[in-house]
Amino acid sequence: MLKILICVLALASPVRAQDKPPLTVGVIYIGTANDYGYNRAMKDGVEALRKATGANVLEAENVPESAEAQRVMAAMIAKGAKLIMATSFGHQEFAFNLARSHPQVAFVHAGGWMLRDNFGNFFGATQTAWYVLGVAAGHMSKAGKAGFVAGVPIGYVIGNINAFHLGARSVNPKFQTRVVVTGGWSDKVKEAAAANALIDQGADIVTMHVDSPATVIQIAENRGVYSIGFQSIEARALAPKGWLTGLGFNWGPYMTETAQQVVNGTFKGKMVRLGLREKMLVVAPFGDAVPQNVRDAVDAAAARVADGFTPFTGPIKDNTGAYALRAGEKMENSDMGKFDWYAEGVIGRVK
Amino acid sequence: MIAALLIASVAAGTALLYAALGEIVGERAGIINLGVEGVMLVGAACACAVGAMSGNPYFGVLAAALAGALISLVFAYAVVDCAANQLAAGLSLLLLGLGVSALIGNPFVGAVMPGLPSLARMDALVALVLPLTALIAWGLWATRWGLQLRAVGENPTAAFAAGCNRRRLQYQAIALSGMLSALAGAHIALGVAYTWAEGMTGGRGFIAIALVMFARWNPWGAVAGALVFGGAEASQLQLQAHGVDVSPFVMNMLPYLLTLAVLPLTGKRGRLAAPAALGRPYRGVE
Numbered sequence: 001m002l003k004i005l006i007c008v009l010a011l012a013s014p015v016r017a018q019d020k021p022p023l024t025v026g027v028i029y030i031g032t033a034n035d036y037g038y039n040r041a042m043k044d045g046v047e048a049l050r051k052a053t054g055a056n057v058l059e060a061e062n063v064p065e066s067a068e069a070q071r072v073m074a075a076m077i078a079k080g081a082k083l084i085m086a087t088s089f090g091h092q093e094f095a096f097n098l099a100r101s102h103p104q105v106a107f108v109h110a111g112g113w114m115l116r117d118n119f120g121n122f123f124g125a126t127q128t129a130w131y132v133l134g135v136a137a138g139h140m141s142k143a144g145k146a147g148f149v150a151g152v153p154i155g156y157v158i159g160n161i162n163a164f165h166l167g168a169r170s171v172n173p174k175f176q177t178r179v180v181v182t183g184g185w186s187d188k189v190k191e192a193a194a195a196n197a198l199i200d201q202g203a204d205i206v207t208m209h210v211d212s213p214a215t216v217i218q219i220a221e222n223r224g225v226y227s228i229g230f231q232s233i234e235a236r237a238l239a240p241k242g243w244l245t246g247l248g249f250n251w252g253p254y255m256t257e258t259a260q261q262v263v264n265g266t267f268k269g270k271m272v273r274l275g276l277r278e279k280m281l282v283v284a285p286f287g288d289a290v291p292q293n294v295r296d297a298v299d300a301a302a303a304r305v306a307d308g309f310t311p312f313t314g315p316i317k318d319n320t321g322a323y324a325l326r327a328g329e330k331m332e333n334s335d336m337g338k339f340d341w342y343a344e345g346v347i348g349r350v351k
Numbered sequence: 352m353i354a355a356l357l358i359a360s361v362a363a364g365t366a367l368l369y370a371a372l373g374e375i376v377g378e379r380a381g382i383i384n385l386g387v388e389g390v391m392l393v394g395a396a397c398a399c400a401v402g403a404m405s406g407n408p409y410f411g412v413l414a415a416a417l418a419g420a421l422i423s424l425v426f427a428y429a430v431v432d433c434a435a436n437q438l439a440a441g442l443s444l445l446l447l448g449l450g451v452s453a454l455i456g457n458p459f460v461g462a463v464m465p466g467l468p469s470l471a472r473m474d475a476l477v478a479l480v481l482p483l484t485a486l487i488a489w490g491l492w493a494t495r496w497g498l499q500l501r502a503v504g505e506n507p508t509a510a511f512a513a514g515c516n517r518r519r520l521q522y523q524a525i526a527l528s529g530m531l532s533a534l535a536g537a538h539i540a541l542g543v544a545y546t547w548a549e550g551m552t553g554g555r556g557f558i559a560i561a562l563v564m565f566a567r568w569n570p571w572g573a574v575a576g577a578l579v580f581g582g583a584e585a586s587q588l589q590l591q592a593h594g595v596d597v598s599p600f601v602m603n604m605l606p607y608l609l610t611l612a613v614l615p616l617t618g619k620r621g622r623l624a625a626p627a628a629l630g631r632p633y634r635g636v637e
Contacts, residue, residue, distance in 0.1 A: 032549065034461040062453070062549065147592065153599065180591040181599035188544035188551045189366075193359055193585055196472075197592035200355035214461065218545040222466065238463065347594040 045251025134167020147198025364581025389448020419533020
């Protein structure tokens with residue numbers, strides 16, 4: 001879709017009595033920063049960075065995944081940015097192009113794989129953490145059926161769905177997870193229709209992997225079923241009755257540390273995938289509907305995942321009955337993009 | 352399953368029907384407006400803004416209708432008074448709408464919206480759409496105003512000779528059309544998605560334009576068309592939720608395959624049904 005409005009806001013930092021001028025950081029977002037979702041989580045991280053380091057922050061919202069992104073970032077560098085954060089998957093190659101021509105500027109990108117001395121990649125290890133949400137769903141669903149609204153069925157999303165489902169099955173071995181793919185990350189009308197369709201099919205818990213959880217959560221709330229959020233944990237404000245829990249990103253510590261590395265001259269581009277243990281991912285506060293015994297079970301599951309537990313340890317059957325992982329086989333964090341199967345009990349097709 | 356599918360089709364089809372009704376009124380007056388999508392977005396953004404600020408979704412809907420009419424007047428000035436090319440002016444209206452809606456909606460991203468209250472998953476805009484269709488059909492075919500408006504769309508010179516005020520009628524048609532498109536956007540924002548997101552109408556304004564041809568410029572035809580197109584969108588999601596063993600990628604193609612499938616059907620007879628002076632700038636009587 002056409003992204004018309006690009007607003008670049010220069011936020012002045014508090015003046016500090018120091019010799020060195022503060023670091024200037026440039027951040028680009030794919031959407032609007034306050035979407036109760038992916039971009040909001042990034043924005044919260046940037047705010048934490050700004051508070052902790054007093055950096056100047058240049059921000060641009062609605063930056064498309066096109067050459068436009070490169071122009072926006074180049075303008076930020078021209079304004080003195082020494083650290084660029086490209087926060088959407090499709091910004092990668094454009095940021096990388098600039099990293100090649102600007103070796104003195106540090107770049108970090110969310111969710112990709114490319115690396116250089118001045119170009120790092122970061123993301124949360126969401127897949128294993130989704131297992132924890134599944135445990136909550138397994139306990140809370142009376143029907144034993146959850147609905148999952150998925151944007152685009154790429155490997156990482158399928159991994160999230162599988163982990164959620166395996167978590168639910170660890171509590172209720174007959175658990176069903178129905179998946180509806182909308183075909184886009186931000187088609188609100190289809191997300192609403194998908195959530196309704198899943199509830200029509202008997203799901204009494206709805207969750208999602210799309211850019212903003214706001215629509216799905218509100219549909220669930222209106223129809224009186226439970227919801228589990230993803231991306232930004234602030235979305236719980238939208239469902240005072242039905243919110244169970246959720247998984248949110250907590251980018252602040254990583255972003256702050258990266259900014260400090262740039263200031264100290266110790267920055268080196270690397271691949272960063274951190275999870276619950278490092279608190280790059282956080283399990284959202286529970287909703288009022290969740291009783292204490294379920295809270296304890298979910299907290300225990302979160303502690304296990306933080307200790308290195310992975311649900312992707314064979315034997316695991318896929319939903320056609322074939323073995324996806326044989327006994328002894330295991331998928332590592334670096335394999336999470338490789339899913340092309342749904343676990344047994346997931347109703348849906350990957351392709 | 353059938354009941355759920357029907358409810359979902361109505362929910363998806365309502366916005367399409369509002370937008371298509373608006374486009375029918377405009378095209379009956381000889382004005383083809385490709386900017387429907389932009390006006391829908393302005394409607395959605397205003398509905399969210401006023402809805403969130405006032406806490407009352409109906410104020411949001413009213414504001415949307417007003418804003419839709421206002422922004423369409425810019426288009427009306429270009430095509431009615433200045434005889435601008437309607438396709439180019441319509442596309443400009445689309446882009447204008449995208450920008451204006453992003454500007455209006457930006458502070459309300461993530462704001463809690465008061466959704467339209469609904470009874471058995473029907474909100475007021477769903478309930479009003481059929482009476483409105485009847486009103487428009489009656490207005491176009493049973494009143495002097497409608498006769499004159501259609502005359503302008505068929506043959507502006509003859510209409511002029513018969514004493515019709517072409518300028519006023521086309522302005523009225525465009526304003527009404529803008530109002531209806533904006534209501535479509537308001538329904539998407541406050542009746543379906545309960546949130547504002549840039550570009551959230553997702554191309555449905557263009558499907559509405561295709562739907563007008565499918566409906567042969569008849570409001571009741573648009574009702575059938577909206578159910579068919581809304582049904583295509585709803586069924587792809589309902590079928591997936593039901594666990595039908597079809598690739599989700601194929602399902603997502605359904606509405607567009609359907610559009611391509613029905614347009615040839617409307618081909619020849621469709622062209623006959625089109626207002627004769629559709630899209631032609633009127634340069635007065637020599």
